Amino acid sequence: MKTSFIPLDYDSFDFEGRNYSLIIGRDDKGKKVCLIDSCENHLWAILKEKISESSIKKLIEKISKIELNEKGRKTRVEKVELKEKRFLGEKVKALKIYATNYKDLHSIADRLDFKEIKKRRGYDIGFATKYIIEKKLEPLKWYEVQGEMLNMSSEFGGIDNILKSDFVIKLNSFKESEIKDYLPKTLAYDIETDEIKIGEGEILMISLVGNDFQKVITWKKTPTKKKYVEFVKNEKELLKKFSEYINQISPDILVGYFSDGFDMPYIKSRADKFRVKLPLGIDGSQPKASGGVNQSTRIKGLVHVDLLKFIRTTYAQYMQSETLSLNDVAKEFLGDTKKNFKIEHSSKIDHKKMDDYFEYNLQDSILTYNLLEKFWPDMLEFSRVIKEPLYEVSRNGLSKQVESYILHNLEKYNEIPEKRPTREELTSRRVREKVEGAFVLEPKPGLYENVAMFDFTSMHTSIIISMNISKATFIGENPKDKKNSNSIKTRMGEFYFTKEPGFFPLMIKELFEKRRKFKAEYKKNPNKITKARSNAFKLLSASIHGYIGFFGARYFSLESSSAILAFVRKFNQDTIETIKKKGFNVIYGDTDSIAFEMNGKTKSQIKDLLKDLNNNLPGIMELELEGFFKRGIWVTTRSGTAGAKKKYAMISEDEELKIRGFETVRRDWCNLAREVQDKILRLILKEGNEKSALEYLKRIVKKIKNREVKLEELIIKTQLKKPLSEYKAISPHVVAAKKMREQEIPVTQGGLIEYYIAESESKSKLVRDKVKLLDEKGEYNIDYYLNKQILPAVENIFQIFKIDVSEIIEGKKQTTLGDF
């Protein structure tokens, strides 16, 4: 038979001592389809140089005879082929060794201790990855597939009778078809429990939300008018109902928020306790948890997505939200918020409140469902670009995504994949000395008029490409062929890289060009998909240097990482010097940027300067105009007279502000201080002097002294980064967290702690002794907010105008500032 098909999930099974792939997906009518395909497994044995043909022949014979009988499996070498390959750029002769079961590739590699063999590789790549590389049946692309339908058959031990699928097809052939739209069938879920620790409490309710499906299942019998609430007898029945509904709906994706870390483990632990089976897999198998600290749960044939993980790696760096809580993320992306509901212990909840609880539980699934829809184009394109299944792509960090991309693109360069680092390598890489990072120019404090800013386009990546840097192109500290090389001095020594183009920089160049191409495509034809594709390439391209310096990477290279950073410093410093020599006053620079006074020159003259600088840059390196600014302000550090790095504010010609590093953008300062500072920066940058800013400050100070400021403006929010018991220094936010715990308010690691500083009778001078939670009665501490929040936020700004605001902010009696 023939059908359309889009692969969603990849799995495998053994039959008669052989591996088969099981690919789960849909056809274009929405029917669930499983494909069964054979798949050859292989590993590589790289041969030493100058091995005679006859020795190779003998070796092949010996290897062909390898048979294993371990772990109740019989696995044997099926065939061995001699190939001309490359490994880390070197031409090599290698044996491609096929085995009947991929699970034993590692054991076979262990048996290859022949003297003719130099290295063994390719035994540590996941089955799905290998299958996709070999067969090119790639995730989330549409295919026209042809095969034999299995129906009540006995083939493969009658597997088609077990699989919960509309069609099971033994694959014969396939070809890519034109891309049609695809929207996954999604089901979101969320649980409510009476105890946060996994398995220690009861699951009170579970909500499920699909396209036209909304349910809250609970055993907490309460009169309610909510139609979506369904009652069951007890927690055990709740769990059964949960899997019943999932199987009935049969979604492509089961999505939760923090569900790898909470919902799924909780459900599993309660199911274990009650001995309830959760047959959610396509073959009736149970969800399987894996990984230690960073746990995740996999369900066969049903893609379990923990949206938090995807958002964290792909979006967090560009987000405004204070936290990555479902509430904040939904607010930012959906303009929607969670139902405001304070969780209490179930025993305390009365009937009316129970109704709100149901609503709250449902709402969480609705938000999760809507967020998945929102992020779907990005997940889809990531999966297509990286060629890894959704389950992996939705969880992996950027380094892992880069590595997957590399593995899927090695073939073009005829490269044998490098192995994962061994445990010993990991330990030694982790304790290595730090590589020297980027250069930051100390600014000269002041208010500047007409500022131009340049920055290097994708600096690290373009250095890798232009200087041909990688593990394989590194040729040591004193190579013979210095002429044909790029070199740079680092703290660790002078490192040389051949100019002979290496596969790694070439691959990155191609990636970089695709990034350009898809960015242009998006500009020309802006829509969700082109945007997502452009974004996927952008993120991948920006993560290459991070990957090279990541200790878990196959292509990790400390020399490369340190050389890249040395070039980063060199190019920025050289450019600063050149701009200075042309007579400009350079104000500031950080890593890849340079800000300088335009010095009466016109924009077009500045653009000429840019062109000139670009003409002298090597390879694909490029400096671009970040912008022209009407004014910019740089201040001193709090403790001294030096210019503060990573802290500045500029205003563009259309009065848009670019504020970096100031308290305004820091969440651990109270809103009042942030707003006052923001307003003052705005006034000064707009007007070019401090007059109205000063008037404004005086009004605010008066307001504070008259206790006219609302408490919510004074809340200080700080994250609790580790378990309460591990803190050596008991700082205010730790005290606040302890208070919360006393009041049985859940305190979670990573959660935001909110408190304010109140007037107090105690003589203690410690801030922490004045900490109060928001619902604790008290009055805000005027002295603290004036001298420890407002003053530090504005002092340095007015100092630029030689104004000492501490005189304006009276009431600073106890504080002594040694500098005065």
Add this chain to the structure above:
DNA sequence: GGAAGTGCGGTACC
């Protein structure tokens, strides 16, 4: 018992 120095802790920049 207070001043000065040290380091913990959180957050931001790129």
Add this chain to the structure above:
DNA sequence: ACGGGTACCGCACTTCC
């Protein structure tokens, strides 16, 4: 383990007189 070096700054803690 899933990016990591540079930087700022408040606050508690330590040390010293």
